[in-house]
Every structure is written in C-alpha cells, then in structure tokens.
Amino acid sequence: MSKQTISVFGLGSMGFGVACSAVTAGHHVYGFDVNIASQDRFLAKGGDRAEIAEAGAVSDVVISVVLNGAQTNDILFGEMGIVPHMRPGSVVISCATVAPDLARELAVKCNAYQVLYLDAPISGGSVKAAEGALTMMASGSADAFAAAKPALDSITQTVYQLGDTAGPGSAMKAVNQLLAGVHIAAMGEALTFGISQGVDAARIVEVISKCAGTSWMFENRAPHVVGGDYTPHSAINIWLKDLGIVLDVAKGSNFSAPLAAAALQQFVTAVGQGLGGEDDAAVAKVYAKNAGLTLPKAK
16 A cells, blocks of 8 residues: 555544554654644654645645534635645545535535545544544545545545545435434433333343344444443534534425434434533433433443
C-alpha cells in the first residue's frame, strides 16, 4: 500500500480512531480539532501538527470527520478552509452525516479547485474506527476512489461504492440513521417495558438477544442501561442532527417517515431532561421517568 500524507479534521470519538488507524498504516497524518487536548493526544499517538495552509499544500487526502454539514463546509471552504490550499488531483473524503443535496454542492465547490470529492459517510462507532474497520457508504468519481484508496484501506473494512457522483453515499447513510435511531429508541422502550412488568433488565438482554426481536442496537446499547453506564460513545445530541436530516430529506421527497419522527421526539425529550451529552442509550431514561421506574445503577 502506498503511503500518503493525510489531514484529518475532527478528532472526536470517530475521528481520533480514523486518524490513529491511518498512522498505524504508515501514513503521515496531520490532526486538527478545536480541542487542543485532542490534538495533543493525537501527537502522542504518532500524529503530526501543522498550519492548515501548510498541511493542505502537501496532503494527498483530507478526511473530514466533523459533526455536521456546516462544520464540513467551514473546514473545507471557510475563512481557514483547506481546499483552496490543496493540489489539483488531491481528494476530500467527507464522512459527516449530511443531506445529499449538500454533498452534491460540496463536490461542485471542490471541483472548482480541481480537488476530488468522495461523499463517504461512515458507520461502526468509535471501536471500529480505532480498529481501522469502519463501513463506508461512498459515492464519487472513479478518480476520487483511486486517489483515496490507500487512505480508505487503512481506515475501513468495507467500502460500498454506491455511485459515480456525490449524493448516493449520504442518501444511504440517511437510511442507516433512520434505522439506527428508531432501533435505539425501540431498545429504550422495550427494555423499560420489560422492567415495568417485573422482568430483570439483565435477563431481558440475555433472552431478547437470542430472539427474533433483537437488533444490533439492542444488543449494543441495552447493556449500557443494564450497567448504568452512560459514558457517551454516541451522544443523545447526535440524534437531533441525524434524525433531523432524515426528516428534512423525507420532507423534500414528500415521504412520510412517522417512525423516525416518533424516535426523534424521544431524543428531543431526552435533551430537554438534560441528557444530551450522555450516551444515546440514555433515551431509556425518558421512558423510565414517564413510567416512574428506577433503572439499574452503575456498579
């Protein structure tokens, strides 16, 4: 695998793993984050630091793992944006969950600088990011995929190529986020429903994990509730953004998405209860509060 110079923007739970996986694969990686402590932590893992203009001039690949579309646009084209400093033929891998229309817009803006753009949302969470084993839903030109390949090989396990223009990657991510958000809310509802019937929470997880009603989100998130551990691997706040995007896209297509809307309302309620920074499994607390239930405490 050829070695590349890579700039990673966003060293949060996913981006830090992405950046470290690229370092482990032997790439020269610059890390950027508004949190200086995150940058320092990345330096200790073998990463590098540079001014944006300097990094842009030498980077073969820029990977954006920031929170949303506004942040993506800012780090690419804002006052300190990196794209104007990038060489023709270099590539942006945009991993944030954004609306398909914005992905297409960003691709056009990159093209004006002769910079390639890969619409490349990711799934797998912080654990898979740290293992370099993410799933990527990507769309873009053949040239963009070719330019990004060494970087992609170091951070992903599976790359689905969904089209030759930007948009389909973000559309597929919206499908995934609809299901993921609904399944997390359903986990909270089912687990607290079982507790309300006198069933032990740990037994619910043990049994349902072997039954047809299970889901990946149930098996992954319900143990957080059982353990009373709401350390944020994926925070409640993220779902206001991601399910909001799902519903905006649905509205633009005159598509009714009532399950996504119902799930979003539970996350909105959780934020209103001060739970926005907790792990998204904390949506179970909304159901527990409404039912007057006590959830398991941290051991």
